[in-house]
Amino acid sequence: SQSCGLTNANGCDSTAVLNLTINQGDTSYTNITACDSVVWNGTTYTQSGTYITTSNAIPQNQNIQALLNQGHSPLDIFQSGYLLDSLYGKIYQGGLIFHVDSLNGSGMVAVPSNQNWGEYEWGCVNTIIPGADGYAIGEGYQNTIDIISGCAQSPIAATICQNFTLSGYSDWFLPSADEINLMYHNLHRNGFGGFPDYSHWSSTEDNSSNALYQHFGSNLNIIFSPVAANKSYSYKVRPARYFPYQSNMLSA
Numbered sequence: 001s002q003s004c005g006l007t008n009a010n011g012c013d014s015t016a017v018l019n020l021t022i023n024q025g026d027t028s029y030t031n032i033t034a035c036d037s038v039v040w041n042g043t044t045y046t047q048s049g050t051y052i053t054t055s056n057a058i059p060q061n062q063n064i065q066a067l068l069n070q071g072h073s074p075l076d077i078f079q080s081g082y083l084l085d086s087l088y089g090k091i092y093q094g095g096l097i098f099h100v101d102s103l104n105g106s107g108m109v110a111v112p113s114n115q116n117w118g119e120y121e122w123g124c125v126n127t128i129i130p131g132a133d134g135y136a137i138g139e140g141y142q143n144t145i146d147i148i149s150g151c152a153q154s155p156i157a158a159t160i161c162q163n164f165t166l167s168g169y170s171d172w173f174l175p176s177a178d179e180i181n182l183m184y185h186n187l188h189r190n191g192f193g194g195f196p197d198y199s200h201w202s203s204t205e206d207n208s209s210n211a212l213y214q215h216f217g218s219n220l221n222i223i224f225s226p227v228a229a230n231k232s233y234s235y236k237v238r239p240a241r242y243f244p245y246q247s248n249m250l251s252a
Contacts (some may be wrong), residue, residue, distance in 0.1 A: 105245025
């Protein structure tokens, strides 16, 4: 830091202050006090304020799992030039990454392996579960809450997921139809997750009698999509959880 006596137009003592904030993979905060100007990162600043510069602090050609273990977020890694597909199947916040939102950095992980729970019904045949019809990415958690709230039957696919705890995380849920379809494409079809050749329930209700499931077939030449089945059928489950964007920013 620097300081010196200045006199402004009114004859009063004054100090020019420049606050600089650097955002990188690691972020440091630097406060600089200068007399009239300061040159930082090749730019001359003459007015006080907060200035932000972003640079790529993640080197190329690194082991992605190692980068995640070091605290770099999936979005930071993607924005540093790594392919989005290269993140799938990596361990992060308790599970295997199978979805990353490239805009806001949030994403989803699945339980890393088959838990040998057996198979469970979706539950409550001939009963509409209000709110449990969410199909899209981001709707599985609320579906699961609505199923448990509106269906007293237990154990069922939703309760198995909600009661699950792994690696300190207890916010697992039964994924929606779109979410389990992403799990199928980004994990199973790429050889991650150890999924058995079996059908897996989603949390998306189709009608009072049916809910949607995703078949995880061993024949990868055949692509399966979510379809409806009677809620009394017993299928496997694979819990998922959401993770928020968390950059490994440090203050100095």
